[in-house]
Amino acid sequence: MFPNLLHPRAYVGVLALLALLAVPFALQSPFAYHLAVQVCVFGALATAWNIVGGYAGQLSLGHAVFYGIGSYTATLLVIHFGITPWLGMFAGAAVSAVAAAVIAYPTLRLRGPFFSLATIACLEVCRLLTVHEEDWTGGSAGLNLPLNIGLKWMVFREKWAYLLIAFGFLVATLWVAWRIRRSRFGFYLIAVREREDAARAVGVNAVQAKLAAAVVSAALTSMIGSFHAMYLTFIDPSAAFSLELSIQIAMFALIGGLGSVAGPLAGTVLVLPAAELARGWLSAFGNGTHGFVYGVVLVLVVLFFPRGLAGHLGARVLKLIDRLPGARERALPAAPQSAAAHSAPRGEPLLVAEHLMKRFGGLTATNDVSITLHAGEILGVIGPNGAGKTTVFNQLSGFIRPDEGVVKLRMPDGSWARPGTPNAFALAGVGRTFQIAQPFSGLSVLENIMLGAFMHTRDHGEAEAIAREVAHTTELSALLDVEARSLTVGGMKRLEVARALATRPRALLLDEVMAGLNPSDIVRSIDMVKRVRDTGVAVLMIEHMMQATLALSDRIVVINAGKMLKEGNPADVVNDPQVIEAYLGKGYRDAQAA
Incomplete structure (x- = not known):
């Protein structure tokens, strides 16, 4: 005190x-x-x-x-x-x-x-x-x-x-x-x-x-x-x-x-x-x-x-x-056990969106989209530019309220919650990143991550311990005292993931976390997502890096023109003629057939 x-x-x-x-x-x-x-x-x-x-x-x-x-x-x-x-x-x-x-x-x-x-x-x-x-x-x-x-x-x-x-x-x-x-x-x-x-x-x-x-x-x-x-x-x-x-x-x-x-x-x-x-x-x-x-x-x-x-x-x-006598670092309390350990058993539905509809004036951005994220899996969401992926993503995290349909989340006690606001989704166990990284630039990397940790604790020392543990998972330990504004694009992307992980989510939504990265940062990001999944956190990711999506995803959902186009395992999805046409056009499909 x-x-x-x-x-x-x-x-x-x-x-x-x-x-x-x-x-x-x-x-x-x-x-x-x-x-x-x-x-x-x-x-x-x-x-x-x-x-x-x-x-x-x-x-x-x-x-x-x-x-x-x-x-x-x-x-x-x-x-x-x-x-x-x-x-x-x-x-x-x-x-x-x-x-x-x-x-x-x-x-x-x-x-x-x-x-x-x-x-x-x-x-x-x-x-x-x-x-x-x-x-x-x-x-x-x-x-x-x-x-x-x-x-x-x-x-x-x-x-x-x-x-x-x-x-x-x-x-x-x-x-x-x-x-x-x-x-x-x-x-x-x-x-x-x-x-x-x-x-x-x-x-x-x-x-x-x-x-x-x-x-x-x-x-x-x-x-x-x-x-x-x-x-x-x-x-x-x-x-x-x-x-x-x-x-x-x-x-x-x-x-x-x-x-x-x-x-x-x-x-x-x-x-x-x-x-x-x-x-x-x-x-x-x-x-x-x-x-x-x-x-x-x-x-x-x-x-x-x-x-x-x-x-x-x-x-x-x-x-x-701090060079004066008495400036020794205090011992930090141990970080509490991750809430992901109490997630639903692997394979059970965790985050469910049913029949989502969203219109902006005369434009139907989301047209009867239903997505289920299961506990312990990585679900990839792909589609051409302008397909409506980000609109769906924002509905899954509470930043956009659907005109029709419902988004619900399985709670640790087995009940289903229907949060209505972004902070309610976060408190219920849904973490998310942003397509354009949004660090709190005036704070250090450590303080950025602590902001997520404060969701479940009021104690400054405990929040710092959680932040340091998450920083190790996201390879940010060496940058904890650096101001967030000084990070590279790859560092900012990892910081976004770290801040979301510090909230101890059960479902993590990643919005193009590899966009704009160099090859070495992409490799680090792939390894990071795998480590996150291994901790028990279910991951839903929107990504244009197709190789990374294929390497990581257990299932893939394809969205085109606001509608569900295809859902299945990565190999089946990428070879589907409708998916090829959505990405490359009908002319390419016809030429391939000829």
């Missing part, structure tokens, strides 16, 4: 955080205390925003709405009911969590700039409501906090007391972000950010994951907003529900490195002190001169560090830290 404080990454991080306290206490300056409080507050806000904006990849530009809800809730409870802000902040967090769920459920289905625009609209609506509820909120004039000095009211004469509380909020927010990043939930968020379809194929409910991220981020942002209102002792709608604030905290995370734990704080430490000092030193040259600092830093980062400071420098810094 807690990091090993004897590991260099832990104690170096603790020392770096303590420096935020040591510097202002050493200077004993009110401005130094104020600057440190602001760094802690905005570092925590950027870290909280990073959960939804960095991990989940949802660019929320109206995130200050939760800061405003938290600050107003705590302040109103103090003014009207005399409730301590230590309780008021939790009330604000609850209100923000509900608001986040209401806002996020419809808007998270939007893509691109539309989600960002929707969050800005929600922010503006809340600001206008606060302005118009003048009797309750003070309207545009804002509210002054009663100056009740004491810990109970979170109001102090000494700024060092505020700094200690702000530091506590920062540490708590960083701990939550660290826990999420190392958890199954964090891996799922990054998978959704990188490739949502591939995430669904390993059992991720994308909407549910993004909604949970929005709720957690909103609650943390609200609590920090409650404290900041007590620190400022005054709030008004234009500051509490500020688009500028939303952009500012997003920019800190962007500069530091989206999706990293330390990145948002690093961006805050880099930019905020420089901007605040520029505000004081350059204010004589005109208001807003400090904004120039933000712009210059942002332009430099985008030009030279497009993945942020943590994205470009993080790996180098970690390598240096």
